[in-house]
Amino acid sequence: MDRRIRDIMIEPVLIGNDVSFIEVLRKMICTKTNSLLVVNKLGVLVGRVQSLDLLWQIKPGYLDSEFAALTAHFVDEDSFKDACVESQNIPLEQFMEKNPKTVSPDTPLMEAAMIAIEDKHARIPVVDKNNVPVGIVTRTELKKMMGYYLELGDCVEGVRETFSLGTGKSEPLTTLLLPLAGNDIDKRIVKFAGCLAAALVDRAQSMTMLHVTGEGFLKRHLDKAASRRVKGAIVESGIFQNSRKRQIAEVVQPMLDNTEADLKGYGVTCPVRQKVVDGDYAQQILQVAHEGGFSTIVMGRRGLSLVSEIFKGSVSAEVLHQPYGGAIYIVGEKFTAEGQCPVSKILIPVDGSSYALAAVQEAAALSSQLGSNIASIDLLRVIDISKNPEKTAELDQDAERVLNEARQILLDAGVDEQKIVSRAHYGTPADSILATSVETDANLIMIGRRGRSAAKELLMGSVSSAVLHRCGGSTVAIISSPVDHAE
16 A cells, blocks of 8 residues: 555645735635645745634734733733734734645655644645645545544444533443453353344444453462562562563453454444453442443343342442442343344333433433334332322322323333333332333333442342342343432
8 A cells, every 4th residue: 555645635725925814814714724825926835824823813922822811811802803903904924834844746645644743733735846736635634544544434424423511421322331350241241232232233332341450360469479678668570560461461352352253243333442451340440431431331240139249249239339420231141032132121110200210211212222122111100008008099190190201201212102011009119120020021120320329228228229139130220310319
């Protein structure tokens, strides 16, 4: 491959060197460009001017570029307008960049890339042997070349931006984080996430496999070997780092590569990335999830009771009991037939709270993509008999209102009305949810997150924890509401 500048250059926009500020501005606005090549009467390149040069020109020379000085000078819009008016007749030759670096049509692409990096300019003039402009190379063309090398293809019109500004996380089910430990539980995580992402082909934007090192074998067995005493001081040696690198190269990397191949085998088409970090498992999972704005964490569980999780330790339990603004899917063993969607029968307990409605919204986003793959969505309103020992018409009406509100969210998302079933039960919430999950053969239970700590759940009880630990093989999704309500 020996591509040259002529293969990617575009037509330049030229302007004479005998014009003023206002004519430069007019040319940029009319041609919808931020950069012009400046030529003399013979058509020879003599300079370059960019929109930033215009902005710098309206700054009084006696001011430095410090933000405070500038804001003190331009105290309002009128002062900015006055500066523009005063600058309109300034000759271009006073503020253009003279003798910019250039390339020829036969220059190798790599040379242009290096000039762009070194020169820090968005556009590089392309000139012939007489220094007459024949083209221009922009960073856009260089980015397209990088995309060509990485086989990104052309952008599709109408592609949505999936990151929600100001929320710190992506839209539901767009960016998936898979914490992997290299054990048998990973198989369930990968199968579930792979089948789900394959079914969400128009929504899933990326998937990241995360492996955390540092608190396992290496940390326990190599700490003592990783330091030595020199004149009374402890000095870190390279033993730990070398062992870690070897562990990653010989164990972790092959595991991640094989897992990526498995995901592709399940039909995943979105980009699959790998990430290896050091530290405490749960803390690193949450940190990566927060910093990366991931919409979804997919994890497994060891099947411990709540008490065992607290006293013996469980990564999934630790993650669940910390603040997180997305959805956490704890994968069970109940999958549909091979090749079918793993979440075809969904159960959503609702009570009208923001927590429950967040779960309904997640289900709506999921169902709108899966379409015919969804067999049923059961909405369950449990009227707690410990708080309401007697049935009343008011309670029935409230249950109907809550169910209708949740039902409408699903209908607005395009879910087939025939697949939505509304149920109202009198009983204890956890028992009713579990009984209904058995009755409906639900393979996904979606519950709103209440934000309690593990200790509070042990002492006060939690419907989500009770369901999670007694639901058998169903996958349980714990969904955070838009506003985290810690108790």
